[in-house]
Amino acid sequence: MSNNPRVYPAMEATLQKQYAAVITQTQQMVQAEANGRNWGQSIDLVMKYAIDPASNILTTSAGLKYTSRPLSGLAYFRTASGAYYTASDLLPQTNGKYIQGVQGIRNGASIAAESVKWIGRTGNYLGMLGTLYNAEKFRENPNWENGIETAVGVGSYFFWEVGAAYYGGKTLYKTQQNALRIQIENGHENEPALYNITW
Helix, strand or coil, rough: CCCCCCCCCHHHHHHHHHHHHHHHHHHHHHHHHHHHHHHHHHHHCCCCCCHHHHHHHHHHHHHHHEECCCCCCCCCCEECCCCCHHHHCCCCCCCCCCCCCCCHHHHHHHHHHCCHHHHHHHHHHHHHHHHHHHHHHHHHCHHHHHHHHHHHHHHHCCCCCHHHHHEEEEEEHHHHHHHHHHHHHHHCCCCEEEEEECC
């Protein structure tokens, strides 16, 4: 630019400053975009490998020990001895009498309910967080997976069995897909898949 006699030195200096400012601003925008993308990817990883599994594990653990509103419609609980009872076991039987030791069973039900209270709540709170995140992803980019996981999240809040069944099936599906991908990459796509559990 300095070799062009039509450009005055002052204008040249101004243009150079403007050019440098544009370059700096562009670099900042690119870096901000990269940081935003990395931050978004980090959130995805946290949700995928931490929040969702933790929510499912906690709600399933609590549900297996004490469930007051199961899909089957029959509430049940597990006592400290490992024995399972249903809510009907606490009621008078067909002969009009209570089963033997009903008071101890009632105490076991209370202990089971109290022991899973915070586990279940924590699992539900994490599940709500994951559901809100999936709903936002679905709003930004509507697709089947985000839509289904949002619906599953809502259903799981009321019935833990929904999440347990969905994520159990999803894990098996992803495992199969991962095994097939590895076989294809190794040139063995016609051989039976080896089911190694992965996420």
